[in-house]
Amino acid sequence: MTTRGEKFGSALAKAVKGATAKMKEDESATPADDRAWNRPDAPWNDPRVKRGMQAQLARRAERIGAGEKPLGWKMGLGAPAAMAMLGVSGPQVGYLLQSGLVSSGAQVNVKGWTQPVAEPEIAVQLATDLPPGATAAEARAAIAALMPAIELIDLKEAPTAENLETTLAAGIFQRHVVLGEGRRRGGETADLSAHVFRRGKLATEAPDPEALTGKVPNLLVHLANTLGAFGESLRAGDIVICGSTVPMPLIEPDETEFDYELRPIGAASVRFVRD
Secondary structure, eight states: OOOHHHHHHHHHHHHGGGOTTSOOOBTTBOGGGTTSTTOTTOGGGSHHHHHHHHHHHHHHHHHHHTTOOEEEEEEESOSHHHHHHHTOSSOEEEEEEGGGEEETTOEEEOTTOSSEEEEEEEEEEESSOBOTTOOHHHHHHTEEEEEEEEEEEEOOSOOOSSSHHHHHHTTTTEEEEEEOBOOEESOOOTTOEEEEEETTEEEEEESSTTTTTOOHHHHHHHHHHHHHHTTOOBOTTOEEEEEESSSOOBOOTTOOEEEEEEETTEEEEEEEEOO
């Protein structure tokens, strides 16, 4: 039987094939004019996004108040086809905690998960704070390093325009993040390529790993603006994962390994058990 997650992943994979050229970097402006971060029609002023983010950040504050430590932030549902399906004009935002951090090559128990997904991503570590209203050039200058990452999510249900608020409130299905081996100083992405290996073979590759997500500096501007609208901020040292570089990889019930290379920077991997 095909799950709701499989249906969404299949539909999204087909839709993104023709949508990879929609977002281009402009050093003086960002997608959807995010520099006007306080405008009434900003993406974060969508009532669904506003309510979902308020609930999500309240939960984050509770967890940090209980002793968990922040790690950074995530961007998700930002492929052009996904945004069209959801009726939004920008990627969605979630939080990362150190309790969800997994070492590269480690085992993760996915028993009981509805639909495990492993997303190969570009991770950014910030060197300086990035306030709302920053330009893409300022965002690029704020990057300390780039590295490969794999985000593990449990796709409990297919995101839709109708359930976007609850999807955001729950953190966009976030379970773990794997930070890979290898780092490169600065924010240069022009020579990067993404390569995903499943069952020991090359399964998917992206010659331009920003094609589905948009350019990294623009994403950071959008993230800083979104957080600023809710009283949060991007700070030096934060880790930001920027969204899947390939169409959503749904992990099959018998899969035990997932390997990702962000060339020429480095690689990340994860192993699955179902104990």
